[in-house]
Amino acid sequence: MAEADLGGARYEIGAVISRAFETIGSNFLLFCGLALVLAGTPQLVLGYWQAINFNLHGGAADAAIFYSGSYWGMAGLTWLVSIVTGAILQAALTRATVMHLSGETPQFGALLAVGISMILPMIAIGLIAGIGVGIGMLLLIVPGVILWLVWAVVTPAYVQEKVGILEAFSRSAALTSGARWRIFLTMLIVVVLLWVLSIPVSFLTAAMIATGNALLTAFVGAAVGALGSMVMVAVQASIYVELRQLKEGIAPSDLEAIFA
Template sequence: MAESGFGGARFEIGAVISRAFETIGSNILLFCGLALVLAGIPQFLFEFWRVTNFTLAYNGMDPSYYLSPSYLGMSGATWLVSIVTGAILQASLTRATVMHLSGETPRFGQCLAVGISMILPMIAIGLLAGIGVGIAMLFLIVPGIILWLVWAVVTPAYVQEKVGIFEAFGRSAALTSGARWRIFLTMLVVLVLLWVLSIPVGFLTMAMMATGNAFLIALVTGALSALSSMILVATQASIYVELRQLKEGVAPSDLEAIFA
């Protein structure tokens, strides 16, 4: 993962992360609304069902329950729903992030419409990337991480540039070339922040487990899922904006002209 100076410019990790969080903060209702509807609520419903029907009912001590038709069926249904809602969320929040960084004001309905219009290609991109990275992970993990970095901006490339699915993978490879080490560090910082946040949430969940309040347990889990989703997508889109500016000289304000 050799690093490139991009002709004297430098991929600034702090600036990328700062832009991602500033975007969320400036559009907090939009981001929280989309993340809660498309990530938080599905996770809340599954967690509420799981805690009520397994963790509390069986005290979590019967591993055979995980192989029961009801658990497998619910898990499968949740997985299918999460694929669809996750695809919409990624496209919607990517669009919202790029719009904000371009100086535009993203609107809930406008961004959601973009996400819904891209359901099928976004699902295809997610499956292709997941399969590719998963297979690469079998080879001592490192190749999987490298491929994950190569395709780090495939979603914003597809959403913003209106290219084909396979072309989006090629665009991501071209844009991330020479910057993958710093992209890795950027994502590592964000993942560590989310991990640190999950620690007190884990203790809180265990404390609530003792009270047997399935609603609160599911609520906390769903909220954490929504928060993680919007931070990761905003960071990914911010990386894309940074790379377009450094490698191609496209200022954030010019990205909207390209989308239009």
């Protein structure tokens, strides 16, 4: 993952992260609304089901539920729904981030429409990337990490540039070339930040479990997962914007003209 020449320009990790969080802060209700509805709802349903059947009634006897058909049926259904809603969320938040950085005002309805229109391609991209990275992880982890970095901006490339699925993977490889170490550090910093923020939430979750309130327990877990997804999508889109500017000289304000 050696760094290549970026034409004298430098990929700024701090700028990428601050840009992503500034975008979220400026559109907080919009981003949280999309994340909670699309990513949080499936997690809430599964979490509530788990809470009323297992978490709040802990004991050795209850462990049998994890071997039951009902558990795996619910988990499988939730997983399928989350694939669809997650695809919509990724496309919608990617557009929202690029629009904001371009000086436009993202709107809930328009973003949702974009996400829905891209469901099947986004699912395909997720499956291809997931299988590729998964196989790479089995090969002593490093190949999987490299593929993950090579394809770090495949979603923004597809959503913003209206290219084909395979071309989006090629675009991501071209854009990330020469900057993958810095992309790795960017994602590492964000993951650590999310982990640190999750520490107090874990205490809150434990407190909710102690109260015996299944709905609150499930909601806390779903909200944390949804907000984590929101941050990661915004960071990926911010990385994409940074790479387009560094490698192709396209300012954020020009990206919407290209999309149109």
